[in-house]
Amino acid sequence: MRVGLLGLGRIGAFHAATLAAHPLVDELIVADPVRTSPYGRPGDPFEADAVVIATPTTTHAELIVKACELGIPAFCEKPVAGTVAETVKVMEVAAGHRVQIGFQRRFDPGYVAAATALRSGELGELHRVHLVTADPVPPPAAYIPLSGGIFRDCHIHDFDILRWVTGREVVSVYAKGANRGAAFFAQAGDVDNSAALLTLDDGTLATLQGSRYNGGGYDVRMELAGTRRTQAVGLSSRAPLHTTEDVPSSEEPWPDFVTRFETAYRDEIDAFLRGDRSLCPIEEALEALYVAEAADLSLREGRPAEVAEVRR
Numbered sequence: 001m002r003v004g005l006l007g008l009g010r011i012g013a014f015h016a017a018t019l020a021a022h023p024l025v026d027e028l029i030v031a032d033p034v035r036t037s038p039y040g041r042p043g044d045p046f047e048a049d050a051v052v053i054a055t056p057t058t059t060h061a062e063l064i065v066k067a068c069e070l071g072i073p074a075f076c077e078k079p080v081a082g083t084v085a086e087t088v089k090v091m092e093v094a095a096g097h098r099v100q101i102g103f104q105r106r107f108d109p110g111y112v113a114a115a116t117a118l119r120s121g122e123l124g125e126l127h128r129v130h131l132v133t134a135d136p137v138p139p140p141a142a143y144i145p146l147s148g149g150i151f152r153d154c155h156i157h158d159f160d161i162l163r164w165v166t167g168r169e170v171v172s173v174y175a176k177g178a179n180r181g182a183a184f185f186a187q188a189g190d191v192d193n194s195a196a197l198l199t200l201d202d203g204t205l206a207t208l209q210g211s212r213y214n215g216g217g218y219d220v221r222m223e224l225a226g227t228r229r230t231q232a233v234g235l236s237s238r239a240p241l242h243t244t245e246d247v248p249s250s251e252e253p254w255p256d257f258v259t260r261f262e263t264a265y266r267d268e269i270d271a272f273l274r275g276d277r278s279l280c281p282i283e284e285a286l287e288a289l290y291v292a293e294a295a296d297l298s299l300r301e302g303r304p305a306e307v308a309e310v311r312r
Helices: 010-021 057-070 084-094 109-120 156-166 183-187 262-273 282-301 307-311
Strands: 002-006 027-031 050-053 074-077 099-102 126-134 170-178 193-200 205-211 219-226 230-233
Touching: 002 010, 010 027, 010 262, 050 057, 050 262, 057 074, 057 084, 057 099, 074 262, 084 282, 099 262, 099 282, 109 156, 109 219, 109 230, 126 156, 156 170, 156 193, 156 205, 156 219, 156 282, 170 282, 170 307, 193 282, 282 307
Parallel strands: 002 027, 002 050, 050 074, 074 099, 126 205
Antiparallel strands: 126 219, 170 193, 193 205, 219 230
């Protein structure tokens, strides 16, 4: 098949190499206003049989709609759009079309194994969940005002994987944030360190913490505490953790999210190209966005926020 790729930034360049090497891809057509790629040829990506969208967030909605209008299957990096209202509009246009949103953690072997263990009963009854997402260095200052804030930009992955692994919905969020680093976060109305308490629809409590300044390296983990066993995801020898106990020192920590989730990124593109059932359609991406919106509302107003408030 012919595949069109829009956007050759960091994740777009990674997708270009993946697509060019994939056995189902006969031709790769790439498009970026400023970057070039050693993979594929320049051209109109919508002349292809499928498109992969890795452009800036503000362009996602328009490009997804165009793909649907042309009847072309589309894979798009998160988010679908910048707001809940716009996401709902895109979802309505995309009804009946194959659109997959890039929440790659659903393809990571660790998270898949955790979901399997929980659903099979190996963990017993779930009582607590803990999530961590911490970047070693912050994004560029110019990106922050356009990011939507730490809960929409960064922690939306945590909200999505929490729903996917547990099979439960988040009903309320109490979020806090702090500015411990560069001034450009506060100037953009954002925070660089975060924490939240989330309540699931069965009463299970989940805690979340994050940072844009995790000096030890890229840290992404999930813990599921059940009545029979506690399962950890991401607690490998490359997790940027040090202990005072007598255990062997860790390997070199993960440097960034692309390296940490390299296999997952490749597997989600493979699933898209093979026409597998989309593991994250727009409807699922919208649910994660509702939680992120509630977290942002809680942060701004200094109170617990119900996800139902955002739905209304």
